[in-house]
Amino acid sequence: MTESSRNLTIDVLGLLSLYEAAHLREHKEEILEQALCFTVTHLESVDPKLENSLKAQVNEALIQPIHTNVPRVVARKYIRIYENIESHDDLLLKFAKLDFHILQKMPQRELSELTRRWKDLDYENKYPYARDKLVECYFWATWVYFGPQYKRARRTLTKLIVIITISDDLYDAYATYDELVPYTDAIER
Structure with a gap:
């Protein structure tokens, strides 16, 4: 594994972003195919070591990428995930829940x-x-x-x-x- 690959596997949020982007590939885009394989492998390998909120985010993404889901359903899942982050912003969380319930x-x-x-x-x-x-x-x-x-x-x-x-x-x-x-x-x- 090269030094840049090793650094990338440490950045879980970066891996997650690359994973989501790789799902937007067109047919026969080999680089994005390889990126998808790379990110899946590394996200699955770091999954047991992650804190709960990041682990939940990775697990949700591995089950179904964000862009393939209904935005309101994704919003509900990520509100629950964000709620469990210790450093969450209470006002932002309150507005997110209010928005979700109004639109529901x-x-x-x-x-x-x-x-x-x-x-x-x-x-x-x-x-x-x-x-x-x-x-x-x-x-x-x-x-x-x-x-x-x-x-x-x-x-x-x-x-x-x-x-x-x-x-x-x-x-x-x-x-x-x-x-x-x-x-x-x-x-x-």
Whole structure:
């Protein structure tokens, strides 16, 4: 091991940053492939020796890199990790928790509004063959559009996924073959 490699393995936060950056590689980027192997090996080897908060951060990253996760879920995990750091800033921690809880209420309100409208449209009686997947569809939309500024996009995507689900159920569970032929032709057009 060279002197620079030895110094890099001592800097756990630097290794963690390189590990996260290596996950953004493109196909056949050999240097980043090697960097990923290097960081995984060294992060796993130093893991038992780390203090609890840094160990938790490394373990979370090794399970799932930050950029592949939903930012609000990552925020919750890192609030718990930051809370256990002795030198944490109490005011910063308080604001982080407040921000998290305020933004957690947003999807609850949106889903409540969508559910109320869904019930007003009486889909259960109009389409008894269709699965009621509104909540699931909404949460798919929140994984795509998670920020508070994307309320309209979340609602639109939720409605679109619900329509696709109903169409799929119509196709799979309700319509006859004779009805499906022209329906399929119309969809293909």
